[in-house]
């Protein structure tokens with residue numbers, strides 16, 4: 001791997017190697033720029049480092065403590081944020097539906113939330129490119145959304161027990177389902193500059209590090225590509241400071257490595273640290289916040305789950321956990337709320353199940369043991385729905401420090417009326433589906449998933465932190481690319497969109513860069 | 519962990535030594551299986567109390583105990599390791615645990631004028647139910663939300679308990695034996711390893 005000196009003012013420093021960072025690292029390196037990525041976590045070797053054991057996998061989780069406040073405090077940590085090269089894509093289940101064109105215009109359509117400064121059409125070429133590059137397995141033609149220019153490169157993966165039960169429950173209700181699009185290989189796949197990746201062997205462990213590399217986390221896709229083109233991936237570097245010069249531009253970035261401070265000089269910075277760490281870094285440095293919007297409008301998709309026990313043997317640890325989808329409820333006709341949601345089936349590993357069961361039902365002792373004895377008969381179904389941006393949901397710095405001596409972030413989150421109504425609508429439908437499928441002893445887990453918002457993009461410098469190109473309105477050589485710049489939460493899982501926006505930001509940056517050079 | 523021989527131990531050993539585990543998985547599970555802990559964060563009295571509470575939560579007693587989660591909790595708190603978040607309304611985990619255990623001690627002496635660990639199982643369960651439902655309000659509980667303390671304690675205890683191979687095999691979970699992957703995904707279909 002290429003290595004740069006700290007003194008060398010590299011063309012770009014990218015902070016974070018997850019969904020928003022990795023595509024930029026690769027794109028800029030491919031264009032011949034000198035690129036250094038600073039990543040707080042390690043570079044794992046999937047085959048050697050990833051045991052099939054949930055507890056062991058806590059090492060790929062962002063475990064610096066966050067303080068969760070509000071009426072619906074978000075459980076961070078596991079099932080929320082990743083740590084290491086790959087970021088949260090190490091832990092994502094790689095469910096990669098495309099957003100719908102009207103996901104970008106929620107304010108125009110419903111008079112609530114925020115429109116995006118870019119459209120589906122702006123991102124469409126990137127969706128095409130990403131699905132091919134990552135090796136997304138999914139059904140062609142796809143029944144929802146605009147017609148595609150190209151189909152999925154691979155056929156869908158086999159569906160698991162929960163998905164088969166969901167099919168049974170949806171059919172009589174005329175809810176259309178198809179095997180979901182997942183960035184998980186249903187056949188071996190070769191990509192230039194990445195190499196050969198193995199096909200998925202249905203181990204069902206996707207909510208953690210995938211040991212085969214079948215799951216398209218960025219550490220096995222964009223990062224190898226970036227390294228091929230000469231990027232340096234510098235790991236275990238925790239960025240703490242962005243240093244400015246007299247003209248207010250970023251001149252260097254300071255990070256902690258093995259307890260020591262080091263400083264990398266650079267011409268441009270891309271902050272891609274995720275929707276909590278990105279605003280935290282800006283707030284700590286008191287930068288790029290003339291709009292007052294840094295940390296504001298924190299969102300988390302409505303993600304209620306219903307779990308049930310079935311007569312059938314399900315073996316919920318086998319097969320890709322989220323292997324079925326319905327987008328029929330993207331805009332429900334009888335809705336008393338704005339926007340909508342998708343439906344997905346879910347398998348589950350035993351510790352995640354036990355933990356959620358305890359928190360959601362309070363079961364313990366004999367009752368808990370009996371419930372857990374039925375684990376092999378368990379299947380879940382859940383929704384992913386719109387969460388509107390609200391003033392009462394935000395990230396701030398607390399006065400309590402973490403082990404690095406940095407202020408812990410405090411995150412306020414309370415669902416509003418729209419989220420509660422959407423959740424109630426989804427619950428009713430999920431209960432019907434599960435009832436038809438034969439579920440017994442169901443229980444509900446009310447939750448919000450994905451961390452979104454907090455540094456939104458927009459056309460108006462008084463209302464947004466960055467423009468449609470991800471560039472700060474205040475500091476011309478500071479960019480953001482991650483889940484924090486979403487103005488609205490979308491009705492689908494975020495990652496494909498984060499990556500598409502990232503590639504677009506990289507391309508726009510490179511256009512400007514080459515113009516300024518000539 | 520307490521290294522007691524449980525009835526399913528031969529089955530667990532056979533599975534852990536089989537070709538169906540990848541080497542990294544085998545290593546992690548064997549270490550967990552063999553690990554014997556000591557208490558270094560809690561003093562002996564608090565640790566005994568925590569052990570009894572963990573047993574009650576997981577419906578076991580010193581006779582049939584599969585895993586004592588208290589060791590792993592002790593170790594985490596000793597190193598002040600966070601799991602990534604906590605309720606803003608609660609003090610840091612080491613403080614929360616100490617306070618919560620003291621709260622249980624207080625409630626036991628208030629209600630039954632005895633030490634919690636000397637009470638009958640029914641009385642102990644009564645106290646834990648009161649803590650879980652927020653019915654305890656005096657003393658320490660004035661400043662510590664007993665419901666949230668209970669939720670945190672229960673979730674952590676269960677996560678540790680169900681991550682032990684002995685317990686996993688007892689609920690017929692063999693997902694760790696995935697070195698060759700799975701091919702029988704249809705409902706009611708089982709691989710050779712599954713029963």
Ligand SMILES: Cc1cc2nc3c(=O)[nH]c(=O)nc-3n(C[C@H](O)[C@H](O)[C@H](O)COP(=O)(O)OP(=O)(O)OC[C@H]3O[C@@H](n4cnc5c(N)ncnc54)[C@H](O)[C@@H]3O)c2cc1C
Pocket residue numbers: 015016017018019020021038039040041078079080081082083084085086087088089091092093094095096207208237238239240272273274275277278281322450451481482483484493494495496498
């Ligand atoms: C269990 C789980 C399942 C999921 N399933 C899905 C799914 O099926 N589909 C989907 O679309 N999405 C899913 N997601 C969400 C998805 O993973 C995230 O939305 C996405 O990865 C966010 O991208 P990001 O770039 O914003 O942040 P991340 O991917 O989290 O990347 C941020 C990176 O920045 C690094 N970093 C942070 N601060 C610093 C610092 N100060 N210095 C240096 N480095 C730093 C972090 O270590 C991390 O590598 C899932 C997430 C989890 C946890």
Ligand code: SF4
Pocket residue numbers: 184199200201202203204205206207209210211212213214215319320
């Ligand atoms: S099920 Fe497939 S993609 Fe998921 S972790 Fe296992 S091998 Fe990887």
